[in-house]
Amino acid sequence: VPRTAARALSTPRRTRKDARRNYAQIVAVASAAFAVHGADASLEAIAREAEVGPATLRRHFPTRYHLLEAVFSHRVAELVERTRHLAEEPDPAVALVLWLRSVGSYMAASRGLAESLMQGADQQLDVTFDGETCYAMVLAAGDELVQRAHAFAVLRAGVTTEDLITIMYAFCIAADQAHHDAGIVDRLLEIALHGIFSTQPRTPG
Amino acid sequence: VPRTAARALSTPRRTRKDARRNYAQIVAVASAAFAVHGADASLEAIAREAEVGPATLRRHFPTRYHLLEAVFSHRVAELVERTRHLAEEPDPAVALVLWLRSVGSYMAASRGLAESLMQGADQQLDVTFDGETCYAMVLAAGDELVQRAHAFAVLRAGVTTEDLITIMYAFCIAADQAHHDAGIVDRLLEIALHGIFSTQPRTPG
Numbered sequence: 106v107p108r109t110a111a112r113a114l115s116t117p118r119r120t121r122k123d124a125r126r127n128y129a130q131i132v133a134v135a136s137a138a139f140a141v142h143g144a145d146a147s148l149e150a151i152a153r154e155a156e157v158g159p160a161t162l163r164r165h166f167p168t169r170y171h172l173l174e175a176v177f178s179h180r181v182a183e184l185v186e187r188t189r190h191l192a193e194e195p196d197p198a199v200a201l202v203l204w205l206r207s208v209g210s211y212m213a214a215s216r217g218l219a220e221s222l223m224q225g226a227d228q229q230l231d232v233t234f235d236g237e238t239c240y241a242m243v244l245a246a247g248d249e250l251v252q253r254a255h256a257f258a259v260l261r262a263g264v265t266t267e268d269l270i271t272i273m274y275a276f277c278i279a280a281d282q283a284h285h286d287a288g289i290v291d292r293l294l295e296i297a298l299h300g301i302f303s304t305q306p307r308t309p310g
Numbered sequence: 311v312p313r314t315a316a317r318a319l320s321t322p323r324r325t326r327k328d329a330r331r332n333y334a335q336i337v338a339v340a341s342a343a344f345a346v347h348g349a350d351a352s353l354e355a356i357a358r359e360a361e362v363g364p365a366t367l368r369r370h371f372p373t374r375y376h377l378l379e380a381v382f383s384h385r386v387a388e389l390v391e392r393t394r395h396l397a398e399e400p401d402p403a404v405a406l407v408l409w410l411r412s413v414g415s416y417m418a419a420s421r422g423l424a425e426s427l428m429q430g431a432d433q434q435l436d437v438t439f440d441g442e443t444c445y446a447m448v449l450a451a452g453d454e455l456v457q458r459a460h461a462f463a464v465l466r467a468g469v470t471t472e473d474l475i476t477i478m479y480a481f482c483i484a485a486d487q488a489h490h491d492a493g494i495v496d497r498l499l500e501i502a503l504h505g506i507f508s509t510q511p512r513t514p515g
Contacts, residue, residue, distance in 0.1 A: 258508050264501055264506055269506065271484055272502070275484030293480065296469055296477065296502070297505070298505060298507050299466060299505045300502070301466060302504060
């Protein structure tokens with residue numbers, strides 16, 4: 106009897122644990138599949154790769170839209186977590202650069218997704234989760250790093266978190282539209298960080 | 311007889327002069343109309359504004375595409391001329407900033423046009439005139455200013471003309487896509503010119 110009782114108790118727990126594992130596994134696989142194949146990636150292939158049946162995938166995500174939304178939400182949460190983690194980086198300038206690169210990677214991976222989610226709308230970050238837009242979430246997390254960088258006078262006076270996100274957004278869509286390799290974003294960021302102008306002008310000699 | 315001969319000679323001359331005037335006038339009006347109303351601007355309104363009949367407009371520009379092409383070519387020529395003019399500006403840093411702003415204005419005005427010309431292609435500057443792409447023409451003219459700025463060590467070492475054009479392109483499409491006011495381009499350029507980073511980091515006080 107205790108054995109049966111133990112089984113009766115453990116089964117739903119194991120099921121919930123399995124369900125959570127399945128959910129997380131599907132989202133992780135889908136995130137990679139959408140990044141590689143775009144928002145039209147095969148749902149069958151995703152289920153296969155995540156080692157779940159098509160019925161399980163459908164139970165968690167009734168439509169492709171639900172899965173896209175979960176992947177997008179997952180990526181925003183990852184970026185926000187990474188941003189908070191960077192607040193512990195001792196050098197505020199290093200934290201800022203690592204944050205900008207993370208914002209760039211997030212944008213590069215999410216651009217197509219966000220467009221699919223908004224069905225043609227063009228403002229990539231304005232998807233809402235729990236009443237807060239992704240843009241607001243990314244902005245609020247970034248603000249902490251930016252304020253710290255200002256406190257250490259690492260940032261040029263007057264430069265805002267929004268300026269920095271817009272600059273990364275600009276570089277990412279330019280790289281995308283001009284079919285440049287991803288390396289161009291790092292190159293442009295490097296120039297923008299230190300300035301187009303040299304700090305030591307001299308007469309030609 | 312001399313009078314008739316004079317008239318016979320002068321008539322085609324006057325006609326050619328009128329034709330040139332009409333052509334230039336149509337292109338100038340169309341350039342403004344396309345900038346305001348986009349590539350679908352009314353050809354009738356353009357003819358009216360340019361004070362020519364619809365038949366005259368059609369004789370010069372058999373299709374809307376011919377007119378779009380003439381306007382685009384005219385703008386590229388204007389930018390190249392402005393760039394050459396800036397080479398005479400005594401301060402190479404000032405010349406560079408004025409050039410970057412001109413590139414931005416050209417891009418802002420030409421973006422929709424270029425897209426119409428290429429019918430959906432996304433690389434805005436790659437339209438060909440006389441076998442040379444607009445991009446190559448804009449680049450070659452800019453190179454002179456950039457080389458001079460490098461000679462005076464005004465520019466950060468390693469920054470290329472292509473980098474600068476890509477940065478302006480990035481800021482322009484970001485401003486466009488995010489429905490920002492045009493002022494954002496100047497703001498982002500200002501940050502990129504002097505750098506996101508402050509040049510004098512200090513400990514917080």
